[in-house]
Amino acid sequence: MSTELRLRIISGIVMAVVVLAATWAGGMPFRLLSAAIALLVYYEWSTITRLAEIDFRGNAFGWAVTAAACAMTVFAEPEAAFVTVCAAVIVSLLHALSFKRSLWLPGGIAYAGLTALSLTAIRADDATGLIAMLFVFAVVWSTDILAYFVGRAIGGPKLAPSISPGKTWSGAIGGTASAILAGSALYLCFFPATGWWIPLIALVLSVFSQVGDLFESFLKRRFGVKDSSKLIPGHGGVMDRVDGLVFACFAAFLLGTAATVAGPSVASTGAFLLGL
Structure with missing residues (x-):
């Protein structure tokens, strides 16, 4: 077995254990996991789309909204999180269209914010x-x-x-x-x-x-x-x-x-x- 395959298997087992344990526990452990996934998703989205380079202020806004939505889901306020994400997507979309900014910003906010929200809403x-x-x-x-x-x-x-x-x-x-x-x-x-x-x-x-x-x-x-x-x-x-x-x-x-x-x-x- 190659080193890369062994590393892949070990990582996969660790991920499965963490996810299933948090899912079984529910409550705060699962909400924290969902928030962590959403924050990492926004990090990767903004890195791939180079948001920090092309729209630094917009990216900072995206981070703030995603963090706020994650905090709301962690403390069991899904309605507030949903309103926050929707409002931020609309504002960033209008701003992007008006000032010819990147449309990847509202996409990233929606993708990451709804990740935390949908996971926690399903698990309850x-x-x-x-x-x-x-x-x-x-x-x-x-x-x-x-x-x-x-x-x-x-x-x-x-x-x-x-x-x-x-x-x-x-x-x-x-x-x-x-x-x-x-x-x-x-x-x-x-x-x-x-x-x-x-x-x-x-x-x-x-x-x-x-x-x-x-x-x-x-x-x-x-x-x-x-x-x-x-x-x-x-x-x-x-x-x-x-x-x-x-x-x-x-x-x-x-x-x-x-x-x-x-x-x-x-x-x-x-x-x-x-x-x-």
């Missing part, structure tokens, strides 16, 4: 939140693993050759199919039956997970970088590891919010996705 502080978070993990991880192996085994037409030449349609379909099975199986471990909406949610989250992966590939290709950073030995950066998870959490957060607002007939779906 109860047993349902734990199951909902494990459901998202099962969908995302099974998508990643099976997409890789099915794609290598079957090959075929490329999914998005100009963005990520290694990804294939066969891998994407295989990953989505495995996500539906994994998500449904995990749900059945905790509940006596599964409705049609569980496989559907797993499908949607799997698709968003793959979109997130492609988006980060596009971002790195756009700015000519191989990894989002070197923070994780053998793995690259935090964004390299959570790109699919972040987009899946965005989707779960939006679906859960929409279902809760829609009314009693779909409120249970929203409650599950938001861990309420």
Whole structure:
């Protein structure tokens, strides 16, 4: 076994232990983990897009907003965090359009701020939140693993050759199919039956997970970088590891919010996705 592979395996095990332990504990440990991920995501985003070089004041504003949103999520004020992130995105977007500044700033604020918000909203502080978070993990991880192996085994037409030449349609379909099975199986471990909406949610989250992966590939290709950073030995950066998870959490957060607002007939779906 090569030194690089050994380092990658050790780092992967450490990350899995930390994430799963914080997820199991919930509460403050998980909110702190979510905040740390969001702050590191903004650091990598601003580094990749060179925000500090092209818009120093804007980048300082982005750091301040992200830190404030993370503090609000840590101290269980998700509504305030959501309002803060939305307001900051609107202000920075209007400023960018008016003064021809970088549009990567509002993008970074939204990406990092919603990362902390969606993770903590899904996990919440109860047993349902734990199951909902494990459901998202099962969908995302099974998508990643099976997409890789099915794609290598079957090959075929490329999914998005100009963005990520290694990804294939066969891998994407295989990953989505495995996500539906994994998500449904995990749900059945905790509940006596599964409705049609569980496989559907797993499908949607799997698709968003793959979109997130492609988006980060596009971002790195756009700015000519191989990894989002070197923070994780053998793995690259935090964004390299959570790109699919972040987009899946965005989707779960939006679906859960929409279902809760829609009314009693779909409120249970929203409650599950938001861990309420």
